[in-house]
Amino acid sequence: MTDISNLMINRRRLLQVTAAGVTISAIGLGGTGAAQADEITIRWVSPRGTLEVLDDFAYWVAKKYGYFGDLNTVIEAGPQDGTATVKLVDQNQSDFGYPSPGVLSLGLEQGMDLVSAYHVMAGDVFNFAFPKGKAPADLKGLEGKTIALGSSGWQAITNPMLAAAGVDTSKVKYVEVSAWGQALAQGQADAALSWEGLRAQWRGQGLDFDYLLGKNVSKFPANSYVIRKSDLADAAKVAVYEKYLRGWAMGMEFGWVNPRAATQITMEQFPGLASQMDPTVATESLMQQTALMHARWDERKAWGFHIEDSWQGYFDAIAEIGQVSKVFKAADVTTNQFIAAANDFDHAKVKADAEAFQLSDAYKAVDVAAIEAAL
Numbered sequence: 001m002t003d004i005s006n007l008m009i010n011r012r013r014l015l016q017v018t019a020a021g022v023t024i025s026a027i028g029l030g031g032t033g034a035a036q037a038d039e040i041t042i043r044w045v046s047p048r049g050t051l052e053v054l055d056d057f058a059y060w061v062a063k064k065y066g067y068f069g070d071l072n073t074v075i076e077a078g079p080q081d082g083t084a085t086v087k088l089v090d091q092n093q094s095d096f097g098y099p100s101p102g103v104l105s106l107g108l109e110q111g112m113d114l115v116s117a118y119h120v121m122a123g124d125v126f127n128f129a130f131p132k133g134k135a136p137a138d139l140k141g142l143e144g145k146t147i148a149l150g151s152s153g154w155q156a157i158t159n160p161m162l163a164a165a166g167v168d169t170s171k172v173k174y175v176e177v178s179a180w181g182q183a184l185a186q187g188q189a190d191a192a193l194s195w196e197g198l199r200a201q202w203r204g205q206g207l208d209f210d211y212l213l214g215k216n217v218s219k220f221p222a223n224s225y226v227i228r229k230s231d232l233a234d235a236a237k238v239a240v241y242e243k244y245l246r247g248w249a250m251g252m253e254f255g256w257v258n259p260r261a262a263t264q265i266t267m268e269q270f271p272g273l274a275s276q277m278d279p280t281v282a283t284e285s286l287m288q289q290t291a292l293m294h295a296r297w298d299e300r301k302a303w304g305f306h307i308e309d310s311w312q313g314y315f316d317a318i319a320e321i322g323q324v325s326k327v328f329k330a331a332d333v334t335t336n337q338f339i340a341a342a343n344d345f346d347h348a349k350v351k352a353d354a355e356a357f358q359l360s361d362a363y364k365a366v367d368v369a370a371i372e373a374a375l
Contacts (some may be wrong), residue, residue, distance in 0.1 A: 024109035049080030058251030068247035082153020102156030120302035121222030123295035124214035135210035139165035148189035200285035204277035240340035249303040
């Protein structure tokens with residue numbers, strides 16, 4: 001597993017050789033306000049330990065079409081350690097992390113001054129995978145079972161879901177395995193944590209499982225982009241973050257309008273993924289995610305919007321099971337401050353960009369309607 005200190009050293013080396021200059025956290029934008037956007041590099045860190053996935057399609061779309069404007073941006077895989085994404089933000093080694101609410105809550109419990117700034121997954125993205133024919137009727141069937149996780153920190157994801165379903169989590173055994181999907185396939189566990197997008201990717205790798213889908217069995221929110229709360233007091237940083245999140249929002253809208261195009265763009269970024277997923281499976285992976293990014297749209301009406309009641313319900317639940325020592329107030333640790341600006345873009349242009357994209361023959365053949373019907 002990658003050591004966080006090594007990741008920090010790598011970042012410092014990158015700063016020495018990158019013409020872009022310095023990170024937004026290092027330049028102190030709140031001081032003189034003199035820094036220019038083209039002098040800033042905004043860093044975002046993944047919770048997965050890899051970037052070779054469809055999950056971050058909106059970033060690659062935004063980079064291709066210039067939706068970030070003159071901002072310099074970097075996304076990094078980060079360690080697979082479940083809490084690394086919040087630690088690195090807290091330690092000023094990244095500007096944005098992408099944790100689940102459970103991992104965010106662990107950071108808050110440890111005194112990290114963080115706030116969720118952009119809620120990506122408005123429905124519960126997390127699933128439980130089972131060998132074919134062995135899925136229980138509901139989550140209660142996981143009591144007494146062994147669950148494979150890619151990181152022990154992911155228990156902060158699974159325990160609240162299970163407890164809310166009436167499972168005595170003290171009777172659940174967890175095994176930490178770097179290749180946790182393969183571990184399930186090899187009989188090393190009864191179930192494994194998965195998520196939308198990964199579900200399709202596993203199928204493309206020949207890992208054919210049955211699932212209990214979080215979107216069907218849980219009302220909890222899922223991953224969001226998290227920043228240091230202190231950054232909200234810096235007007236210059238806020239302005240840059242608004243511009244940055246606008247790029248993400250535009251990329252998400254592009255993917256919603258034309259999922260095949262967004263998939264092809266991302267797959268071209270990572271040619272090795274073609275050995276794991278054909279165009280149909282890859283597009284399905286992306287569409288599994290956009291369905292949750294666009295979830296509860298009648299209430300949210302904007303990319304990144306937090307539904308406060310949903311978050312408060314989650315925080316109440318994790319306090320009740322003792323995962324944290326107190327009930328966090330959603331109003332204190334989530335903000336919709338950035339959402340209006342992030343969604344203030346030329347929607348017609350994004351639509352035109354998406355519809356004008358020249359699909360390859362392989363992607364033209366993907367039946368989007370059939371995928372949508374199976375979601």
